[in-house]
Amino acid sequence: DLISRQIAPFSKNRVTHITSLSGVAAILSAIMNNVGALALMLPVALKSSAKQKRSPSILLMPMAFASILGGMITMIGTPPNIIISTFRETQYIDLKARALEDVFSPAAKYFESQNIDIEQFQPEPFAMLDFSPVGGSIALMGVLFVALIGWRFIPKNSYKKPGTESLFSISEYITEIRIPEKCKFIGMEIGEIEHFTEDRLTIFGYITVDENVLTPWLDHIIQEGDRFQIKADPVELKVMMDEYDLRLTKLMRERIDSLKNTNTAFKEVLIKPGSPLENRDREYLRQRTSNTLILMAVARQGEPIRKLLGDVTFRVGDVLLLQGDIDKLEDNISSLDLLPLAERNVTVGVFSKVGLALLIFGSAIALSMFGILPITLAFVGAILMYIFTGILPIRELYQQIDWPIIVLLGAMIPVSNALQSTGTTQLIADGMVAMTGSLPSWFMLALIMIITMTLSDVINNAATALIMAPIAVEIAITMGVSIDPLLMCVAVGASCAFLTPIGHQCNALILGPGGYRFSDYWRMGLPLELLIVILGTPLILYFWPL
Template identity: 30%
Template structure:
């Protein structure tokens, strides 16, 4: 132990720091990755060329391209049409709906970015659950899990598969082919289906009831109509110039005349006697208003969604996207009214409804936001990278020819790579070029579709793997693992790597997990003189199958708010499934990839 070099201790310290920062999340994980990269280069452990190799890595380039290709399918409307078609097909009963949705999302996720597919289906499933009279939470979790099942079936189904494939080739090992993961992936798919349909379905809670948005967000407790008295000093004064709600945590949602007709451009119109102001705020803040101004509250009523379908406005639920640039920011910093003419009415964060001091709330991935917005601006919110829309909206018109082109491009990318004609990075780049040249995407849409946080994460953590191998830190870790498990045979070593990857990915990102463990798995295979492929498959499979927490995988984070889940819901449903996959993976992987 005392003979271990300072460089190795230094790298171990960086690994501990990385895991701490990834779990703590006080610093964005992409910034954490860049910090690691800078330390490795400045300390001299890596050369600048080695330090920057993560950005030129084929996996990083391919993953960036897959973001663009998935966006091409979304922009052309291909995913919308699929969602709409299966929505109609699934309206017969709950179990049929669950089966169809899991099958469809699983197949789609095998070939495109699964977060794009899940984003399309979230509003579809919430609407479908109302038609079926079921809780949306009973459909959203199976959908998220199915997206993970599908993702592990192909090389491009998840970024960790591409990442581990690249790490293998960088170490002069054979890479993986397009459908090489399919045998084990399909076993997980089938077992996952059976588990959710038999045992898991009884564990999934009925959190989100068959309710309107007004009920879901309990609007009765913070929304009311007040009437402006004839002798009020604010009569004949533009609303924006009054001190009606100054220094109060209140928002004017709408202004109506005494006949109940909505007044457009509410902030600039002159208030009149008996005008009705629809106000969002707590009882405490409303009482302050009543005590100081000439207004009185109308008799309370039960709010319904149609009460907010005023003119061209509507209620929509939006979710903070995983790894969004607005994560950690206060609501007031987003300027949603200036950007989208959208007013925030309530927030649901970590399962708790927030209705007071909204502007000071720091947003987290998976947070649900209730917005009141103009219909023509809702699609802008839907296409914004910061949000995932959880309310179904009328689909814009799409050119059917563009849909065919986009699907053809995806088929070409997959087909040429599967046949071994070109490597996946080459077909993906060609696919991106064709998406833009054929008009399926604009240049701007292509750049905006890339999740740059993921790209910088990869750019930073891949060099950490190089440093582990270069300094001998990976080999020392291997010696510890081998000491504990080698006497039990290579299957026990594989099982240990599967378990480590499975647990770590529930705490940090799946990409970071794969980048940290894959180099160690390669060294372990060399030490016990076995084929490295089964150990690498164990690492990538386990890293992509994170069911135990809402933060372990992006799709879980996306459904956390809309499904009104609690953290423990994922623990109860996901833990047995993860343990089941661990046992199956331990024996199935060596069968298809012999040692």
């Protein structure tokens, strides 16, 4: 609410609206995880777009890209920066050990070429703000690009209509209905329904007796007892159920009836990365919430759902329409780590600890920034303070840890080590140096950045950093240049995944609410990546000379 009020004066003009949202998202991403920053800003953007009757499509992609860019500003903004920072220290420790063991080794020659006294040299990781000169400059230019030019590359046929009565409504929810005895659709052909309902309802699936979903014939005559999958706005659906005497399917009706003695409410929610519902189904939702939450409909962008709602596997970016006991609804949404796409009633008790939480977090940043404590100890201390002060309940501690990333890193670190121990990185480095031998040094930096960007668009950015970092180090040693600028290239490249919705969690998060198609991302993402390579290469050379 505070952010919404501050942005409101800038939302009247389209460019300033995009700039303000993108700028705030980038700043937040510098001091917190960029996915969390986007999740925080998403309701703000949707609310302001509805208020200004502006399509959310022109706001969400620039804001998502800005949150990715903002993560490059500090070490804690994005996982690749943390990995590269730690990798720098471990590589220097290894190089020092190899140089002391053999004074004629490539490691010893590297220290000699850099005029470094091996005996006095103390390996250190990149500090908190070491990424800021390059990352901050790129983020600033990137935000200006997406706000002034980039959003214009989004095809107009991908623009989603602004929200109407349902503040953040998704225009194509998928749900299941049946045709009762007095339904006005009886006797009509399926092909006539869309025109009959004034384009408010589309029948796209026929549910058979054995629970299969088939594509219906347009000349199929609708009969009593037929069951269909339909697309409709949730607000319009409620009106049409009364207007045309439609009914939900028996299973959904029974579950709703189980809540008839309670005070129920509806809520639209977005599945975030890391939510327990990711890759789960309706049965898991029912069990997890002890049957107190009912899935009414699902909206998914990019492809049609041709399954019964009970058979749908949820994905990141799906929007769910839920109904449940109003007293338990918020707790259920919180425990499932879902992002509500509606205004929430926030209690005063929550806000009373915001200042304390910011103070603890700021202290951790300051302690690590000035070298008083290692960053790991500073933030572990902050987490303990959150627990002791009641800001973070201990029962939620494990839920807040991104376990898939932890497991992925645990699996990829041995792969990274194996690339080095088997000589694979040296072989790749020799090949790349030989290929670019007659070209200027800056070309190698640009090449590393481009390769890293390409990998990051198809695999996790943390995994990309672990793969490319040892290769960059071997290239630096082979060329006899500092490893720092090449590691910076990897850090920048690994953070730039703008071409696909699967390249970064931020991209997946906006797919449904923004109404985007898979091909919409590269239209703005490709020029942005080219701009980053063109600007990033000289910036790295300026702040981190070879």
